[in-house]
Amino acid sequence: MTSSAIALGNVLAVESDSGDTGFQAPGLGEFFPEAIARFSLLGIDFEITRITLILWVATLAMTAFLYFSSRKASIVPGRLQFAGESGYSLVRDGIARDVVGPKGVPFAPFLASLFFFILANNFMAIVPLAQISPMSKFAFPVVLAIICYVLYIYVGIREQGAAKYFKDIFFLPGVPGYMYVLVTPIEVLQNFVVRPVTLAIRLFANMFAGHMLLVVFSLGAVYLFQVGNFSAVFGPISALMAIVMTFFELLVIILQAYVFTVLMGTYLNASLEAEH
Amino acid sequence: MINIAAESSNPLIPPVGEIIIGFIAFGVLAFVVMKFVAPQFEKAFVARRDAIEGGMERAEAMQAEAKASLEQYRAQLAEARNEAAQIRDTARAEGQQILEELRAQAQEESARIVARGEEQLAASRQQVVNELRGQIGTMAVQLAGRVVGESLEDDARRRGTVDRFLDELGSMSASTSGAPAGTPSGSTGGSTGATAYTPGAPA
Numbered sequence: 013m014t015s016s017a018i019a020l021g022n023v024l025a026v027e028s029d030s031g032d033t034g035f036q037a038p039g040l041g042e043f044f045p046e047a048i049a050r051f052s053l054l055g056i057d058f059e060i061t062r063i064t065l066i067l068w069v070a071t072l073a074m075t076a077f078l079y080f081s082s083r084k085a086s087i088v089p090g091r092l093q094f095a096g097e098s099g100y101s102l103v104r105d106g107i108a109r110d111v112v113g114p115k116g117v118p119f120a121p122f123l124a125s126l127f128f129f130i131l132a133n134n135f136m137a138i139v140p141l142a143q144i145s146p147m148s149k150f151a152f153p154v155v156l157a158i159i160c161y162v163l164y165i166y167v168g169i170r171e172q173g174a175a176k177y178f179k180d181i182f183f184l185p186g187v188p189g190y191m192y193v194l195v196t197p198i199e200v201l202q203n204f205v206v207r208p209v210t211l212a213i214r215l216f217a218n219m220f221a222g223h224m225l226l227v228v229f230s231l232g233a234v235y236l237f238q239v240g241n242f243s244a245v246f247g248p249i250s251a252l253m254a255i256v257m258t259f260f261e262l263l264v265i266i267l268q269a270y271v272f273t274v275l276m277g278t279y280l281n282a283s284l285e286a287e288h
Numbered sequence: 289m290i291n292i293a294a295e296s297s298n299p300l301i302p303p304v305g306e307i308i309i310g311f312i313a314f315g316v317l318a319f320v321v322m323k324f325v326a327p328q329f330e331k332a333f334v335a336r337r338d339a340i341e342g343g344m345e346r347a348e349a350m351q352a353e354a355k356a357s358l359e360q361y362r363a364q365l366a367e368a369r370n371e372a373a374q375i376r377d378t379a380r381a382e383g384q385q386i387l388e389e390l391r392a393q394a395q396e397e398s399a400r401i402v403a404r405g406e407e408q409l410a411a412s413r414q415q416v417v418n419e420l421r422g423q424i425g426t427m428a429v430q431l432a433g434r435v436v437g438e439s440l441e442d443d444a445r446r447r448g449t450v451d452r453f454l455d456e457l458g459s460m461s462a463s464t465s466g467a468p469a470g471t472p473s474g475s476t477g478g479s480t481g482a483t484a485y486t487p488g489a490p491a
Binding site for chain 1: 299300301302303304305306307308309310311313314316317318320321322324325326328329331332335336339
C-alpha cells in the first residue's frame with residue numbers, strides 16, 4: 013500500500029512540470045502525528061497525540077450514548093433506546109447467544125463492549141476533522157486482542173479445567189495417534205498464536221489500509237486540481253473515488269467491528285464447549 | 289521526499305504507553321456497559337418478555353372464555369330448540385285432544401238434542417194422539433148418534449165401538465206408512481177418517 017502510494021507519487025512528481033513541488037504521497041507519517049503532550053510515568057513514555065484524543069472522543073461519545081440510551085430502558089423503547097438496544101441485541105442474540113452458545117449470554121456485556129468500542133473507534137476514520145481511526149494504530153487492536161486472548165484461555169480453563177483444556181489442544185480428541193505429528197503443532201499454533209495475532213492484525217490492517225486509500229485519493233484530487241496542467245481533468249475522478257471509498261470504508265468499519273466480535277464469540281464457544 | 293517519521297517508527301511495534309491508554313479506554317467503556325448498560329437492557333428485555341407472555345396468557349384466557357361462552361350459548365340454543373319442539377309437540381297433541389274432546393262433546397250434545405227432540409216429539413205425539421182419541425171418540429159418537437138417531441149413550445158399547453174403530457185406523461196407517469203417524473192423515477185413512485171427523489159435517 014505504502015509503496016504503491018510512493019510509486020504513484022513518484023510518477024506524478026516526474027510528470028509534473030514544476031519539478032520540486034511534485035505530489036507528496038502520504039506515508040506512515042499520517043499515523044505518527046506530532047505529540048500534543050508528552051510525559052513519563054513509572055518509566056513509561058506517554059505521548060498524547062491527535063489520535064489519542066480521537067480515541068478518547070470516540071470512546072467517551074460511545075459510552076455516553078450507551079449510557080443515556082439505556083438509562084431509562086423501558087418496555088416500549090424511545091428512539092435513543094431503540095438505537096442502543098438494536099446494537100446490544102445484535103451482539104447479545106446474534107453473537108452471544110447464537111455463536112457462543114447457550115452459556116454465552118453472560119458474555120454479552122463483554123462482547124457488546126468490544127463491538128461498540130471497535131465500532132466507535134473505527135467510525136472516526138470517516139468522521140470529518142478526525143478522519144483517522146485509532147484502530148489504525150496497532151497498539152489499540154493489540155490491546156483488544158490481548159484481552160480476548162486472556163479471556164478465552166481463562167474461560168477454557170475455568171469451564172473444562174486446566175488439564176483437560178490443554179490436553180484437548182495438544183491432543184485433539186478423535187484424531188488417530190500418528191496424526192498428532194501434524195495436528196498438534198497446528199492446534200497449538202492456532203490457539204496460542206494465530207488467533208490473537210490475526211485478530212489484532214485484521215482489524216489494524218483494514219483500518220490502516222482504508223485510511224491510506226482515503227488519504228491518497230483525497231490528496232491526489234487536491235494535487236491534480238492544483239497542478240495547473242492537463243492532469244486537472246483527473247481531479248474529479250480522484251475526488252469521486254475518495255467519496256466512493258468513504259462509503260466503502262463505512263462498510264469496512266461496521267464489518268470489521270462485527271467480524272472481530274464474532275470471531276471472539278467462536279473462540280469463547282470453543283472454550284465453553286468441551287468437544288471441538 | 290517521503291516523510292521523515294516513517295524512518296523512526298514501525299507501525300507494527302506499538303509503544304507501551306499507547307497500549308496502556310488503550311486498556312484504560314476500553315476499560316472505561318466496558319465498565320459502563322457491564323455496570324449500567326447491559327443490566328438496564330436485560331431488565332427491559334425481561335420486562336418486555338413478561339409483558340408479551342402476560343399478554344399472550346391473557347389472550348389465551350380470553351379465548352378460552354370466549355370458547356366456553358360459545359359452547360354454553362350453543363348448548364342453551366340446542367336446549368331452547370329442544371324445548372320449543374317439545375312445546376310444539378305438546379301443543380299439537382293438546383290441540384288434537386281438545387279437538388277430539390270438542391267433537392265428542394258436540395256429538396254428545398247433538399245426540400242429546402236429537403234425543404230430547406225425539407222424546408218431545410214422542411211425548412207431544414202421545415199427547416196429540418190421546419187428545420185426538422178422546423175428541424174423535426166424542427165427535428164420532430155425536431155424529432153417529434145424529435146419523436143413526438139413536439142414542440149411543442151407553443158408555444160401554446160406545447167405547448168398545450170407538451176403540452175398535454180407532455185401533456183399526458191405527459193398524460191401517462201403521463201398515464201403510466210405517467212412520468209413526470200421529471195424525472190419521474194418510475191417503476188410506478183419509479177416506480175413512482174423512483167420514484169420521486170432517487169438520488164441515490158437524491155443525
